[in-house]
Amino acid sequence: MNKLAVVALGGNALLRDNQIGTIEEQEQNTTDTLENLVFLIKEGYDLVISHGNGPQVGNILMRNDAGETMYNIPQMPLDICVADSQGGIGYMIERMLRNVLHKHSINKEVITLVTQVMVDASDPAFQNPTKRVGKIYDKAHADQLSQQKGWTFKEETKGTKGYRRVVPSPVPLGIMNENIVENLARQGNIVIAAGGGGVPVYIDEGGRVRPSEAVIDKDLASSLLANHIHADEFYILTDVPYIYLNFNTPQQEVAEFLDVHDAREHLESGMFGEGNMAPKIRAAVQFVELGGKKSVITEATKLEDRKFGSKITLHYE
Numbered sequence: 001m002n003k004l005a006v007v008a009l010g011g012n013a014l015l016r017d018n019q020i021g022t023i024e025e026q027e028q029n030t031t032d033t034l035e036n037l038v039f040l041i042k043e044g045y046d047l048v049i050s051h052g053n054g055p056q057v058g059n060i061l062m063r064n065d066a067g068e069t070m071y072n073i074p075q076m077p078l079d080i081c082v083a084d085s086q087g088g089i090g091y092m093i094e095r096m097l098r099n100v101l102h103k104h105s106i107n108k109e110v111i112t113l114v115t116q117v118m119v120d121a122s123d124p125a126f127q128n129p130t131k132r133v134g135k136i137y138d139k140a141h142a143d144q145l146s147q148q149k150g151w152t153f154k155e156e157t158k159g160t161k162g163y164r165r166v167v168p169s170p171v172p173l174g175i176m177n178e179n180i181v182e183n184l185a186r187q188g189n190i191v192i193a194a195g196g197g198g199v200p201v202y203i204d205e206g207g208r209v210r211p212s213e214a215v216i217d218k219d220l221a222s223s224l225l226a227n228h229i230h231a232d233e234f235y236i237l238t239d240v241p242y243i244y245l246n247f248n249t250p251q252q253e254v255a256e257f258l259d260v261h262d263a264r265e266h267l268e269s270g271m272f273g274e275g276n277m278a279p280k281i282r283a284a285v286q287f288v289e290l291g292g293k294k295s296v297i298t299e300a301t302k303l304e305d306r307k308f309g310s311k312i313t314l315h316y317e
Contacts, residue, residue, distance in 0.1 A: 003233065004046045004185055007225035008219055008283075009033060011052040013300050014089065019174050021055060023092075030096045032301070033237065038104050041303040047187045048229065053085040053095060053196030057215075060084055061134035061165075065196045078133070078167060079199050086195040109189045116176040117198030119212055123170035129298040131215050158239060166250040168214040170200060172221040175228055180227035185257035197221040211238035219283035227290040233273050234287040236280050237300040243281065243310035251269040258283055258312045284312045 013033040019025045040047060060081045067073035070264070076084075102314030129152045142153040142163035154237075175194060176183070176284065184191050195215030205208050219236055226234040235313040242257045245266065256274050265283050272278040284295030298309030 002044045004048070004182075004210070005040060005235060006048045006050065006222055006229070006231045007037060007040075007235045007237065008222040009051040009093075010236065011054050012239045013237055014051065014092075014208045015055050021059065027092060027096060030093055030099060034093070034097050034100045036126060036237075036303045037302050038106070040098065040106075041101075041106055041108070041190075046190075046235075047192055048181060048185050048191045048196045048225070048231070049093065049097075050218065050225065051084065051089055051192070051196070052134055052218045053089055057081050057085040057196060058134055063252065065135060066130070067241070069286045077211065078213045078215070079110075079201070079236075080195055082199045082215065084116050086199065087112070090114070090192045090195055091214045092107065097190065110192070111184060111189055111194040113181065115181075116201045116209070117172045117194065117197045117216055117224075118174035118176065119170040119200045119202055119211075119214065119216065120173060121202040121204075121212070123168070125168040125170040125214070129166040130167045131167050132164045132166055132251065133215065134165045136160050136164050138162055138243045161172055168212070169217060170212065170214055172198065172200075172216050172224050175221070175225045176201075178225065178228045181225065194218075194221050194225045217279055219280050220286070223287040223295075224288050227292060231287075232293050234284065234295045235303070236284060236295070237275075237296045237303065238280060238297060239262060239299060241298055241299040241302045241308045242278075243272075243277065247273075247277070250279055255310055257316060258310065259316050260288055260312065260314055261311035283313070288312055288314050 014026050015021050049231050054122055064075040094110045094112045101108055136156055145151050146153055152164050154166045155163055179189050181193050197218040198221050199218050200212040200214045201209050202212055244252050245255050246252050263281055267281060272281055280297055284297055287295050295312040297307045300306035
């Protein structure tokens with residue numbers, strides 16, 4: 001049986017910091033990233049791909065706001081916006097990947113699944129929203145929306161001044177259709193799933209699936225999916241080739257190999273920033289602790305060169 005790998009594409013795989021986000025830019029970035037997955041396919045890996053959606057779902061929310069303000073078009077809830085981004089980004093990745101496979105004469109099917117991810121409706125995150133989404137408002141407009149819609153706002157602490165909506169980020173507990181994802185991947189199909197962390201849902205007292213006005217950490221959801229479909233390896237593609245200790249200081253050093261114990265110690269000491277590397281390492285550690293063989297964090301363009309990338313395993317290899 002082929003090895004199964006889950007590859008989580010970071011936000012920079014689709015959109016670079018210095019770009020405005022045109023479809024041409026996103027398609028080229030996506031193609032460049034996917035080219036680096038060809039070697040895994042040629043080495044016999046079955047693949048499941050997940051992706052971020054931060055800038056894209058933010059743009060959807062801003063279009064929501066503009067449509068309501070200018071044309072009285074009702075805003076869609078956050079779960080629908082996340083699903084919209086999953087479908088749109090998944091379609092783009094699927095189309096670009098089909099073209100990459102054709103270029104390399106690889107005959108594989110690619111399928112995109114809009115994925116719902118289970119959360120606990122009583123997760124403490126719902127009492128402490130922290131994830132910033134959408135546009136920045138002045139205080140008067142933020143107060144008005146808070147009163148009208150019950151939204152929570154926090155003041156921006158860097159960059160443009162103003163107030164931005166914050167939503168909960170609950171812990172993912174289960175992936176809907178995970179058996180279908182595994183079966184399709186084991187049959188040799190490339191599956192795109194759990195995009196943007198998935199659409200957060202919960203089961204109510206009557207057994208019905210209900211939406212949550214929340215977003216889920218993409219890497220944590222991807223890690224959980226990888227465990228639940230019994231993946232061998234979990235890859236997180238980001239904008240740096242390694243995990244660095246003491247990043248951006250004179251003491252900076254590469255951590256090419258980490259075991260779970262040391263990775264946990266570094267996390268607890270605050271070695272990694274919560275806005276960037278810490279969530280990735282947390283997800284990578286979770287995958288290994290729950291039975292995965294190896295997590296790899298690296299830059300997309302360095303994936304094929306095995307000398308790059310930080311590897312996290314249960315014990316040092």
